Amino acid sequence: MTDAAERPTPPEGLPPKLVAELRECTPGELRKAIVHAQELLHFHGEAELPIDPEDNDDILRVxxxxxxxxxxxxxxxxxxxxxxPHGPYLYHVTEEPHPDGTSKVHWSFMGTVHEREV
Ligand SMILES: [Zn+2]
Structure with missing residues (x-):
């Protein structure tokens, strides 16, 4: 049995029913839940943002x-x-889906953005 204090706090807005369900999942089931959630996001036309910012990156606008x-x-x-800080810089990020469910993310550097355009 897992101590409740060791559990990560679910994001605000996640339905408690769903949190309870996820807590019962095995790691294998959780991975499938992620895959299915991504499929649903694509279905809704809101694909997960292919952006994984570094600690020292400030995302100003997406x-x-x-x-x-x-x-x-x-x-x-x-x-x-x-x-x-350096920048701000403009990038075009594209996602290239692979048949195995993963995807490759391409960052294309477009140039420096002037403050007033941000
Ligand atoms: Zn510097």
Missing amino acids: TEHDGYTEVVKQFRCADGCDDC
Whole structure:
């Protein structure tokens, strides 16, 4: 039996019924739940954002377009320099689905964004 204190806190807004169900799932079932949730997101036309920001990245703006996601982000050096934060930079992010259910994410650097456009 797992101590309740060790359980991660579910995200706000997740229905308690669903939280209870997920807690009962085995790791294998959870993986299937993720896959199915992604399928449902695609069904709703809201594919999971293919963005996994680094700790030192600030995502400023995300805009969904047909076929790609426009992302404006800035980032900081690990130690920080006089020019930090760097950017903001504009990227076009595309997702290329593979038959095995995974997908490859491409970040295309489009250039620097001027503050007033953000
Ligand atoms: Zn810097």
